[in-house]
Amino acid sequence: MSTPGKKEQIYAAARALFSTRGYAATTVRDIAKEVGIRGASVYAHVDGKERILWDLVIEAADAFRDAVRPIMASPLAPDEKLRLAMAEHVTVIARNIETSTIYFHEWQHLSPARKRAVRDRRDTYEQLFRAVIAEGMKKRVFAKRDPRHVSIVLLSSLNGVSTWFRPSGPLSPESLGALYADLLLKGILR
């Protein structure tokens, strides 16, 4: 019999293990042990190992989209939209550090069809940034560069926070978002 809540425990264990050891180096038995059941019993709650990864990847992709889309759809000026979007993006990472790390690094272990779906969602998301960057350049509030390059440099830079942020540290997700937005908008020079 499956206990209510057990499935969520399995996903919580998978989040921790996939994000630290990586998907390929984590076994179903590792996850089971963390939850206090046998390896085979995991399959009473979950379709399989890859299905867990897929659910976690979608969880992360949704979090980014839901945080940033309303900002981009708002009537704010491009520089304000970009500032808020960058800050939100970083804050989402910091608040969901495990899932975000999995999203960035482990999606490649999905099946080809699911990999394609991830790439599509990521491209759609990046397009949100590219549009506001292009708008800001047109309105001469941003320096003129290739918007495609800037959007990808910018997003990959923001994603870097997942490699070093620790929730136990002194920085809050919000102050971290503000730091990144400020630094990337204004640069290091004064």
Next chain:
Amino acid sequence: MSTPGKKEQIYAAARALFSTRGYAATTVRDIAKEVGIRGASVYAHVDGKERILWDLVIEAADAFRDAVRPIMASPLAPDEKLRLAMAEHVTVIARNIETSTIYFHEWQHLSPARKRAVRDRRDTYEQLFRAVIAEGMKKRVFAKRDPRHVSIVLLSSLNGVSTWFRPSGPLSPESLGALYADLLLKGILR
């Protein structure tokens, strides 16, 4: 009998496989197949799988240090030093995209002692950046922020180039380095 050059072929195959599939998802037999030998024969040339990873990680760490240390030791002004160092760092990644990707993502699969050694080298390298950033702030050429935060945000941002750069693309390693240095020094705003 071991053929001369075979060892380098094994390392070339490992660079390609570790950087795309990841260390844990790559088998010794995968590497062997790429080289055209049997899995067991790999051990005539190499100590073991982890030793290959270790050698590749050190290869990358050396490349970064050798490129950036002379710049930091030069008598240039802090903003010029930082610009050159950032550009060189990105250029090294782009020129060694496979090894760099392994360095950033796969070092965690090393033994505890080797992991510690990697962390130490990485900290020493980051210190080079932190010092010039602190110097630039003191001389009021950089905006005043926490140098520790800025150095880590900056380096993790530069490292992001490894997630999207493809040598087959239109950007050269050098122009990419210039783009990153310019963007991070001056920011997106004009």
Next chain:
DNA sequence: CCTACCGATCGGTAGG
């Protein structure tokens, strides 16, 4: 550099 082989472990299924 090969064949043959080792013990260990993998994701997953059968059948309660």
Next chain:
DNA sequence: CCTACCGATCGGTAGG
């Protein structure tokens, strides 16, 4: 949710 088990595969060694 368990025991028992499956075929496949792992990193690595022996002995040429």
